[in-house]
Amino acid sequence: MRYHSTRSHTPEVSAMRAILNGAAPDGGLYVPAHMPQIDLPSLARLSYPEVAGQLLHAFLPDFDQADLQAAVNQAYAAFDTPAVAPLARVGNTWVLELFHGPTAAFKDIALQTLPRLMAQARRQLTPDTAYLVLTATSGDTGSAAMRGFADIDGFSVLVYYPSAGISQVQQAQMMRMPGANLAAIGIRGNFDDAQAAVKTAFLQGEALTGKRLALSSANSINIGRLIPQVVYYIKACQELRDKKALLPGQAVDFIVPTGNFGDILAGYLAKRLGCPIGRLVCASNANRVLTDFLQTGLYDKNRQLVQTLSPSMDILISSNLERLLYYALEEDTQQVNSLMADLRQQGRYQLDKKPLEYIQEHFLGASVTDEQTKAAIRTVFDEHGYLMDPHTACAWAAQSALPDTSNPRVVLATASPFKFPETIISALHLPVPDTLEGMWQAISDVSRQALPAALRAVMDWPIRHTALVDKTEILKDIQRRTKP
Numbered sequence: 001m002r003y004h005s006t007r008s009h010t011p012e013v014s015a016m017r018a019i020l021n022g023a024a025p026d027g028g029l030y031v032p033a034h035m036p037q038i039d040l041p042s043l044a045r046l047s048y049p050e051v052a053g054q055l056l057h058a059f060l061p062d063f064d065q066a067d068l069q070a071a072v073n074q075a076y077a078a079f080d081t082p083a084v085a086p087l088a089r090v091g092n093t094w095v096l097e098l099f100h101g102p103t104a105a106f107k108d109i110a111l112q113t114l115p116r117l118m119a120q121a122r123r124q125l126t127p128d129t130a131y132l133v134l135t136a137t138s139g140d141t142g143s144a145a146m147r148g149f150a151d152i153d154g155f156s157v158l159v160y161y162p163s164a165g166i167s168q169v170q171q172a173q174m175m176r177m178p179g180a181n182l183a184a185i186g187i188r189g190n191f192d193d194a195q196a197a198v199k200t201a202f203l204q205g206e207a208l209t210g211k212r213l214a215l216s217s218a219n220s221i222n223i224g225r226l227i228p229q230v231v232y233y234i235k236a237c238q239e240l241r242d243k244k245a246l247l248p249g250q251a252v253d254f255i256v257p258t259g260n261f262g263d264i265l266a267g268y269l270a271k272r273l274g275c276p277i278g279r280l281v282c283a284s285n286a287n288r289v290l291t292d293f294l295q296t297g298l299y300d301k302n303r304q305l306v307q308t309l310s311p312s313m314d315i316l317i318s319s320n321l322e323r324l325l326y327y328a329l330e331e332d333t334q335q336v337n338s339l340m341a342d343l344r345q346q347g348r349y350q351l352d353k354k355p356l357e358y359i360q361e362h363f364l365g366a367s368v369t370d371e372q373t374k375a376a377i378r379t380v381f382d383e384h385g386y387l388m389d390p391h392t393a394c395a396w397a398a399q400s401a402l403p404d405t406s407n408p409r410v411v412l413a414t415a416s417p418f419k420f421p422e423t424i425i426s427a428l429h430l431p432v433p434d435t436l437e438g439m440w441q442a443i444s445d446v447s448r449q450a451l452p453a454a455l456r457a458v459m460d461w462p463i464r465h466t467a468l469v470d471k472t473e474i475l476k477d478i479q480r481r482t483k484p
């Protein structure tokens with residue numbers, strides 16, 4: 001199994017190399033040269049970590065299979081349930097809970113695994129090179145990457161996040177995360193400013209950081225982050241079959257709260273592997289670039305980024321869409337290249353009718369306002385006693401885009417509601433406590449749910465990372481922290 005860029009069929013590289021590099025040198029994203037054949041029914045009786053081990057082995061055959069299995073076993077032992085991604089029944093809808101990991105958001109599912117894979121690849125390919133994992137985050141990726149790479153030999157992590165515009169809990173997680181090889185830096189600026197500086201740093205490479213340090217990425221452009229996310233789609237379909245909620249001839253519709261398009265693309269890969277998936281609903285907040293694209297084929301990022309109640313979805317350039325374009329264009333890398341050049345030069349591109357129709361067969365877009373998100377939190381709690389975080393609630397509200405069918409529906413729940421207490425308190429019209437602990441207590445009391453242990457620990461850790469830089473100083477800051 002070899003990998004190449006979405007922008008060129010050559011050169012092909014090994015899975016280890018693709019995972020260490022993060023992005024392809026030509027700016028494209030790595031895709032497998034062909035889809036592996038996986039006998040899904042043979043996975044039916046396996047545990048979550050066992051399915052993950054099998055799937056990773058199929059996609060990453062140059063890794064030692066026992067090492068892969070050990071990596072996922074360790075990764076999912078850090079979750080607070082052996083099911084890893086349990087399925088809850090809420091009215092006529094199923095909710096797939098992806099937030100049971102150590103930072104209480106779905107990024108843990110991949111970011112508990114990826115660092116272990118990168119460490120194995122480094123030992124094999126480049127044991128003398130130290131890696132700097134450089135990350136721009138709008139919230140959850142930062143803490144999950146820090147947690148995943150903490151004390152992993154040969155790797156250090158530098159995270160830049162907008163100091164205004166992420167939740168209090170997200171900020172506390174990053175400022176307090178223990179680990180000698182980690183740093184989180186707030187910026188005066190927004191997520192796009194952080195992202196732009198990080199992209200420039202990657203282009204400058206060793207000119208910026210010196211020869212002994214290689215840059216890599218933990219963002220979902222890394223193929224090693226995508227593959228672990230395919231697992232829960234396969235497990236969910238299997239579980240619905242076992243519960244007789246998915247009958248022969250039916251397919252499952254998944255509703256996915258979407259930002260960088262990584263989570264939902266993993267669903268598309270699961271479908272290509274033979275999982276009985278019907279529609280993948282791409283739920284967006286007021287930043288409706290993807291909704292417009294899925295309806296018209298015009299991708300246009302020339303608009304203002306809006307801050308919403310679902311900050312991890314506040315994004316105008318959804319990187320992983322490039323991988324879907326590659327498949328929709330029947331793997332024609334030249335056409336992908338030319339669309340991405342349009343995006344760079346004009347901030348927009350128009351997809352032709354035929355590939356657009358292909359995408360519309362599989363995907364449906366829906367944009368949800370903050371008011372609709374809050375209303376979903378409130379009504380689902382009132383009617384079913386189930387509490388959703390704002391990202392999950394956005395996906396819940398996007399169900400209305402689906403035509404009425406007898407297909408079972410699964411909403412992906414990407415964060416614990418305790419991660420966004422301000423929004424929950426406001427949506428439920430509760431009196432506003434003045435401390436974070438007070439908010440957590442109020443939510444715990446009303447929902448009769450315990451605060452996840454993952455979050456309880458955070459406020460006991462001392463504050464370690466207080467640096468704050470201007471958006472114009474990010475590159476200088478990287479250089480200062482990395483030059484010997």
Ligand SMILES: *Cc1c(COP(=O)(O)O)cnc(C)c1O
Pocket residue numbers: 105106107140141220257258259260261262263264312313391414415
């Ligand atoms: C990252 C994130 C998303 C978006 O996932 P993508 O893979 O970037 O589309 C949605 N919800 C939460 C809570 C997240 O952290």
